[in-house]
Amino acid sequence: MKKILFTIVLFSVFSCSQDILDKEPVSSFSAQGFYKTTSDAQAGVYGIYDAVQSTFRLNFAYWGEGRADAVNTNHSGDPLVLQQNTLSKTINSARWNSIYETISRANYAIKYIPLVSDGEFGLQLVGQARALRALSYFYAVRIWGDVPLITEPYESGEQDLFVERTNKEEVLDQIVADLQFAAENTRDSYGGGKDRILITKGSANALLTKVYMLRNEYENAIESADKVLNNSLYSLMSISDWSRIFTTGYTNESIFEVGYDETQTNSLRVLYALGSDSDYFPSDKFRNSFEDGDLRKNLIYDTSEEQPRKIWKFFGEGFDDESADPSSNNIVLIRLADIILLKAEALNKLGETEKALELLNVIRERAGLPELDEAEATAMYGDVESAILHERLIELSFEGHRWFDLVRTGRAIDVMQPINGLNDEGNLVWPIHEDALNRNPNLEQNSFYQ
């Protein structure tokens, strides 16, 4: 009897030590428990790419094509709103959530990786993190203008949560600094396909080129573009392999593409080729802007259809839009042709028209088009810059560049006014989403949308 009692009491007392209240997460890390090892550091950086996947899954097209002249749509929601230029603070593409999730994850990595790994391994990881942060801000400033600039991770509610918008130029300074760091510290190559889906020195320089072009810093743009052009990782595909840039991915022309697969899918199918109801099909204007003999035309959409209802550039000629294939292609954000044409544009701006035309003709030649000299370019397109921009329209069609090109070169209103009545400079940015305004009283809406 006594034994039983003794056992009961012992069991109760023994099991009731306060240690039982210490429960660390089993299937995840506590906030204090992560960034302890180099493998944590690596995982933290891959986690940033995971957010990048979310950012561009759908929006690369809404942001880069939705408001421009190459696409048309029947699809209500964002596609129609963007195309008709009736943007409001409730549209989905006005949300910046995944952009700032990317930035937050990068900020964690940038703060903690140096504490875990201070050698080259750590530096190149921080380089990738900073480049991805820069990539995110680069889209943010082009979409909303001034945005909150946040470079530290949030680890407690005590920090300043309600950050105001920072002047766009200041954000761009940070972007340049981040990319310069990345161009210094990331690796030339990680070997194999990873060179296309991770940030390398090459991709950092390519991004820099795009940023400098936005800031009209043409010398800098040319300098960084040259670093890309001279990088042995990159070369133009032949026209027979041109489609592979998108269909298979991981080609030598690719500088940075966001990786997707059968389970980590994107919305390319929904956007461009899904049944009879995809978001976008090529606009009449786009279809009529091809020069005769352009070998790319049939690779971009089904020219046999009177009213093409899909874009098969990303899935290959003859793609059956009724197929059940998941949307698993990579989304190519930057490729060599883009940088070549940007350099051409920069050269032209600096008066080096010949050199500019040389680069333009590299791209034209691949498409089976005759070389242009200045006179021909001017005759056909008004001036050399217009010829280059036209080339970008065709070559980089639907890849998410057109709207940004129009805004960067100051042509957005000219081009879009006849289509949807766009007529106000203040309308070139997106509104800040209602949800963001609700969550942060210190944010002020873009004046056009107030």
Next chain:
Amino acid sequence: MNQNSKKYPKRFARSFRLLPKVVLPVLLMCFISVTAIAQEATIFGKITDANTGEPLLGVNVILKGTSNGVSSDMEGNYRINGVSPGDVLTFSFLGFESEEVVVGAQQEINVSLEPVADELDELVIVGYGRKKKRNLTGSIASVGSEEIAESNQQDPVSILQGRAAGVQVTSNSGAPGGAITIRVRGNSSLNSGNDPLYVVDGVPIESNSLSSLNGTENFGLNPLSDINPGDIESIEILKDAASTAIYGSRAANGVVMITTKRGKEGKARIDVNAFTGVSEISRKLSVLNASQYREVIIDSYKNMDNPVEPTYAVLDSLSPRNNGDVDWQDEVLRVAPQYKVDFSVRGGSENIKYAWSSSFLNQDGIILNSNYKRVTSRLNVDFNATDKLKFGQSLSYTNGINNRINAGGSGNLSVVRELLIRPPSYSMYLPDGSLNGYQWGKRNPVGLAELATHLNKTNRIIGNEYVEYEFTEGLKIRSNLNLDYISMKEDEFLPSTLDYRPGYNSGAVRSINNLTWGNETYVTYDNQFDEIHNLSALTGLSFQKWKYERTGLDGMFFSSDNIRTLNGAGTISNQDVNIITEHSMLSYFGRVSYDYKGKYLAEVNLRADGSSRFGRDNRFGYFPSASVGWRFSDEEFLKNNRTVNDAKLRLSVGQTGNEAIGNYTSQGEFAVGANYLDNSGATPTVMPNSGLTWETTTQYNAGLDVALWKNRVSFSADVYLKQTDDLLYNVPIPRTTGFSYITQNIGSIENKGVEFALNSRNMVGDFQWDTNFNISSNRNVVTDLPDELLTNGYIQNGKYHILKEGLPIGTFYGWKFNGVYARDEDNVNGVTYGALGQQFKGGDPIWDDVNGDNIINGDDRQIIGDATPDFFGGITNNFSYKNFSLGVFFQFSYGNDIYSEINHQRNSVVRYNNLSTDALNRWREQGDVTNFPKPVRDDPLNSDSRIQSRWVEDGSYIKLKNVNLRYQFPTELIDHLGLARLDAYITGSNLITWTHYTGFDPDVNSYSGLRAGVDEGSYPQSRTLIFGLNFGF
């Protein structure tokens, strides 16, 4: 002598007449029984109520120490054989004092039984013990086994609907085993749990739905369905702090104590209860037919600003995809059978008492293919090892197989939604004979019900093993080992027939293990001093641990829709491979109760709870309570009052807590699985907050219990005030932080209310009539929200609700619909859609322009409804006459609004949904006066998409919830059949509902938690009729 000689033959004759009835069996028994001896005799007599003189039916008469027993018939007569002089007969009957009689020489023994002096001497279950109802100082509602049997509900929570004051029960789903929301004295938390703690035979059990089927929002199961109501002796709901504080940090939402039946000393009592029945939809809704639907679509094109030719393929009535004319309700809803068998054996000797039961339920749902099968088995044993040492257990096992269908929730995977909104013209089959599963955004509800798999298989063990040792009279130690183990497996499959992408199918498998176990050890002391001071005390400690483990695989591109196991998947996505979370608590608790002659009562409780969920410095919370009672009927001024026979005033105050937040929220979390292709990644997902602590609820309660006219009428009234502070809330923060919220202790909520419960024995005697009535009213108000959380003075709470200081939690917020402009000119003020938008024209809705700026925008939103009822309750009338008894139960809720999202969906032209017949009254041309706006394609003025009062309906109702007619077969027949009892009954449930609500049923709640009163199209309630037999040996 002469007389005598005359008498003898008569007696002889009588004996002869009795021969076949009595003597023959006795003779037989002599042969059979070796113990039978010659002097045994037959004893008979009549049993009556000592108070009324009425005969008592069904009194157990047992020859003590044997299994020989009979029961009295309708006239109160009994007859028992094989009794010898000196034997003892025990007469026992529920509600009466038992009586023992030593048999002498006489054969006829008439007995009159005294009614149990006072129902207040009944014991009521409280935390860690039981207490006489008489001595309660807290507020407790109790539901007994008879009410449970009458209700014909298959889970213990539904039973409480309308039967317990202060307890509000709403159905999330009418599916078998579907989820239910219960609120004890209102919502006291913003977004941590609002469910009460459930304690089954001393085991705090898991009461959250663990079902994790994909894509099935608002699709929970009711975990209490694992408990067979047939096993339940009583359900007590502890409401005020005096009763609940002993459960400390989990008790802020009340405690539901479920006690199962245990064995009693005596002959084994074998009971069988079997019923079979059917259910059907309680109300069908009217929808348009194919041609009416096409007209609406044509109108919607015509009404565009720049009308275009209708291109929508639905207009082509010759297309084989589009030539149907179906009311999908007829295709999907059915008359569904159900049956159940309960079997139990209960009994025991002085030292071992047992109760074994088993039951099988097979219940079809009214939607095709939905079915719930449940097997339960229970063994409760108590045995005395010595005079001082007792052991025992309560152990139950449940196996449930729930073939579910996706109902409720938004999206076009919901059968209920599709059966109302899939256009009538969509064909059922395609020309090749295959099912037309997916067409233009709408799935075929028949396909969804029959071809998609949502299978839940649950195994559950709930057990309590105890040992109790009595040191001396009144001083005991008891230790419980508690366990609740749930093992769940779920299968899911969506065939390609139902997907818009040809060949695209997907499936998932989940395995969930949830174990909570712990130990409670406590010492109790009860004593009486000088016959006037009663003292009892309790002190103890406990720990409890929880471990949740989920393993899952998702797959897609199965080679065939017929192979649904994951080996057939072309692609396995492993996002949900394996997750474990844990949680633990450590507690100390104590209680002291004292009363002076039962007249002055007092009690204090204290519990200290430590939880792993909170930061190291905030781990322990202390939850005290104190209560007093005054039986003023024992005072001189009432002592001899003939009307008032008992009256007691109760007052209590105390604190309880709520720790229902994520296991690791305070520590912050870095989640793995944020992979980039094949490279594993990790990301911060929860922002840490090491200062997190409990929500604390302070509750004040005052109660009055009065019994009148010798207990013919008794009532209890309670008023309470509950203030909850330090609310755990996921505070939205700017997304620029990378997080969407941070969990903080913020703000306060107040609930105050009145509860009234009345029991009345209106008529006694041959014809009996009892009435039980209860009504409750709860006022919920958010009293404090931090300013930084507010946008325009409130917090948007999901799509339909806001949280705002001074308003209740279920407040709907949106635009007020004031009708429809009959003609363009009626918009005299030129009200426009947004600042730059166009003017509203004839056929457009008239929105209430709150600020009078003639612009309809976000600033014109206002409060458009409130989901909380003004009052709710129930009334039961029980009648009995001779062998018949009839129970009639009404249940009601008044003053609650419902946001009928399903009515929005079924009037939404924009989505090309089919419409309700209300659309026949739509605005068609200038001058039409109607309340149904013109349908316009693409909804340019947001007439359809905005949250609006048009969909807010009065959800008040009164329901004839239950009618139970029972016939008790006469004793002769029962004897003849060799039975101890035989009843037949018919029960009808959910028979009639009086309401203005236009959806399926006003008892609806698509979201549990804070977003009360929304009807997204839940699984409809059914009307049920069953026939049952109840017999015992």
